[in-house]
Structures are given as C-alpha cells and as structure tokens.
Amino acid sequence: MARVIDARKSRLLLAALVVSHLIVISQQVDGGGGASLLERVIFDLLSPLQRGVATGLRGAQAAWTGYVDLRHVRQENARLEERLATMETDLDGERQRAGEAARLREMLDLKKALPLETVAAEVVARDGTPWFRTLTLDRGTAAGIALNAAVMSPTGVVGRVIALGPRAARVQLLLDRDSGVAVQIERSRATGVVSGQVGAESAAKTDLIMKYVSALADVAVGDQVLTSGLDRIYPKGLVVGRVRAIGPSAGLFKEVVVSPSARFDQVETVLVVRGGPEPVALSESVR
Amino acid sequence: MKLAWTAAALLVALLLQSTLGVLAPDHGWIVDPFLLVVVYCGLVGGETHGMLAGVAAGWVQDIHFGGPVAGLSALTKLLVGFGVGVAGNRFLIAGTAPRILTLFAAAAADAILFERLALVFEIPAGSLSALGFLGRAVANALVGAVLFEIVEMRFRRREVRL
Numbered sequence: 001m002a003r004v005i006d007a008r009k010s011r012l013l014l015a016a017l018v019v020s021h022l023i024v025i026s027q028q029v030d031g032g033g034g035a036s037l038l039e040r041v042i043f044d045l046l047s048p049l050q051r052g053v054a055t056g057l058r059g060a061q062a063a064w065t066g067y068v069d070l071r072h073v074r075q076e077n078a079r080l081e082e083r084l085a086t087m088e089t090d091l092d093g094e095r096q097r098a099g100e101a102a103r104l105r106e107m108l109d110l111k112k113a114l115p116l117e118t119v120a121a122e123v124v125a126r127d128g129t130p131w132f133r134t135l136t137l138d139r140g141t142a143a144g145i146a147l148n149a150a151v152m153s154p155t156g157v158v159g160r161v162i163a164l165g166p167r168a169a170r171v172q173l174l175l176d177r178d179s180g181v182a183v184q185i186e187r188s189r190a191t192g193v194v195s196g197q198v199g200a201e202s203a204a205k206t207d208l209i210m211k212y213v214s215a216l217a218d219v220a221v222g223d224q225v226l227t228s229g230l231d232r233i234y235p236k237g238l239v240v241g242r243v244r245a246i247g248p249s250a251g252l253f254k255e256v257v258v259s260p261s262a263r264f265d266q267v268e269t270v271l272v273v274r275g276g277p278e279p280v281a282l283s284e285s286v287r
Numbered sequence: 288m289k290l291a292w293t294a295a296a297l298l299v300a301l302l303l304q305s306t307l308g309v310l311a312p313d314h315g316w317i318v319d320p321f322l323l324v325v326v327y328c329g330l331v332g333g334e335t336h337g338m339l340a341g342v343a344a345g346w347v348q349d350i351h352f353g354g355p356v357a358g359l360s361a362l363t364k365l366l367v368g369f370g371v372g373v374a375g376n377r378f379l380i381a382g383t384a385p386r387i388l389t390l391f392a393a394a395a396a397d398a399i400l401f402e403r404l405a406l407v408f409e410i411p412a413g414s415l416s417a418l419g420f421l422g423r424a425v426a427n428a429l430v431g432a433v434l435f436e437i438v439e440m441r442f443r444r445r446e447v448r449l
Binding site (some may be wrong): 006007009010013014017018021022024025026028029 | 333334335338342355356357358359361362365366369372404408409410
C-alpha cells in the first residue's frame, strides 16, 4: 500500500517537474514574433477561448445594437409618420389656400369685368331641404346686399338673393324650379326664360329649361345662353349656360334644354351685386 | 545520507566532465559522468531518487556545459532517472550485463530525448551521427558498469568491516 502511494507521489512529482521544466525551457525560447514559446503555447491554447468570448460578446453586442436600433427605428418611424401626417395636413392646407387664391383671382377678374359694384361672399350652407335649391352666404344687408340681388360665380350665374339678414343671405339657385332668368341666345339673340327643374319629384335633375322660345327662333345645340337683362335682376351679358338639346315645338313655343355653366355643387365664393336690382321706374299712367 | 552522497557524486561528475573537456576537447562528450550518477541513483534509490538526481545533474550540466537554453538537460535527465528508477523497481537489475544494458538504454534514451526536445523547442543543437550515438551509448554503458562495480565493491568492503 505504502509502495503504491509512493509510486503515485513520484508520478505526481514527475509530472510537476516535467511541467515546470517545460515552462522554464519555453520561457527561454523565442516562439516567434518576440514571444516566448510558453507565451505562444498559452496564446495558442487560450486564443480560441478568447476568440469564442469575443465572438459571443460581439454577437450579443450586435443583437443589443440591433434591438436598440430597432427601437430607435420604431420611434423614428412613429416620429416620421407624425411628421408626414403634419406635412400632409399642411399640404392640404396649402392646396386649399392655392385653390382659394385661384378662386379669388377668378372672382377678382370677374369683379373687374363687371360694370357693377359687387360684394364677395362665402357660401356657408347648402340645400336645407330637398324641395328647394338654395345656398346661404355669409354676407347680408350689412354688406350692402339687397333682396333679389344677382349672385354670380366666375363660371356663370348662380341665382338671386331671396332672403336676407344683417350678416347672411339665402340664394335661390337657377336649378330651383321656381327660379327664372331672362336670357337670350348669344348667336341669334332669340330670347326666353330659363328656370330649374328641381323639385321634390326631380331632385337629381341638373339641367335648366329655357321656356318661351319662339318655335321659329334660331336655336342650335351648343349655342351660348346669356342673361338678357330684361328681368332687371340679372345684369345683361352674364353666362348662364349652353344649349344641350332642343325639344319639339308645342304650339308657339319650344323648350330648350340648357346645361348651366355655374358649378353649383362646387361654388364656394360668389359675387353679389350690391344694392340689388334697380326698381322699375313706372310712368304715372301705368300706375 | 542519500542526499549527501548524491551531491558528492554530482560534484565528482562535474570535476570529471571538466577534466575530460580539458584532456579530450573533441571527444569529452562521449562519456557523460552525470548520466552515470543519475542511472546509479535510479537503480539504487528508485524512481524518485533517480528523477531528483536527474534534475540536479541536468541543471549542473546545463549551467556548466549546456547550450543557450537552461533546463533541457535537466528535463532529459529527469526523465531518464525516472525511467531507470521504474525499471529498477520492476526488474532485477543487479548483474553486470543487465546494468550494461540499462546504461546503454539510458544513454541512448538521453541522447534521443535531448535531440527530440531540442527539436520540439526549436533550440539550435547539434545531432549525433549514428556512430557517435552508438559509441556514446556503448562507452557510457562500459564505463558506467565498471564504475558501478568499483563503487559497490567499496560499499561491500565497508559492510563487511562493519
């Protein structure tokens, strides 16, 4: 037993001595690159471990960086979406302003072209009921608007004022069945009265009807229809629309279908003739 | 006691090696007195004694006659001493012939180990030719056998006196 223990001790001693001698020798030997052999051996042994640790750390770092970047990307994405929404809103605003500027320019051009004093007004409400076709304006008597004053848009006649307040006015559109405008065909000077067709049973009709046109009158499809001024409401020469169709003659008259020039569904700003129509100066004998 | 006579033997080996180096500068390397001491310690004292004697002998040799790297002879002699000790414990190496064989094997192992270790550690060391290798092993075996016999005779006389 003692011999076995001695043998073990001597083997352990041998191992220790061998290792220590290897260390001593390798410390003295240049292993290349200025490092001792021991350093090189230890370096070679430990470098895979270090490489593994470094790789693991780099991987973890990359994963963490990716996670952080992803979070930043998400935040940035949210920020950019918010910014985009803001910019889209701004763009819409700019578009709206550009459109408004264009409309105002058209209005200004119209105002300059008209020989009458006019007031610009904004449309603030439309069609309260299905039986009538009306608009509500943000100007009223305070702005000098009077009852029956003609209302125009750059594209054509819109209607006339039928109700008034100090700061509001209701306009009856040409589309309304009860409206009426004295008109004439620009080319042939044939006259008539244009009114709308819209009522409770015909809410979708957007064409105007030119009535009281002589059966012999020279009217053709495409002719331009202008105000004649004979009704003393609408100034003479304003565009009402174009002839779209001509109906069959019924006795002395024939009906002409007119497409309105004014875009009633899009109109936002209008010009109202200030003061309204001039009262007809009737002679004493007529009275 | 072991330590004392081992130290004395190593001292004698140092003196002998130095003398051989002076007397026969070109052939002094043929007999390695330190190796003989190590083999004797291994045979007589066992593996531990053999390897410790090998370490001591090797370091002395390295310091006094070694090349640029100290410890190479020590490592070689350490292994040789251990091997001889193990062999001495396992086999009966008492007669002259077994001792000659052991010395021959030890000398051969010493040369081979030294050259291999030098090669492994990339230490610039000369290598023995086959004749040199064989001559060294034979010389050490014969000289060692004679010396061992002389030493043991002296010990036997001393024991008889006592």
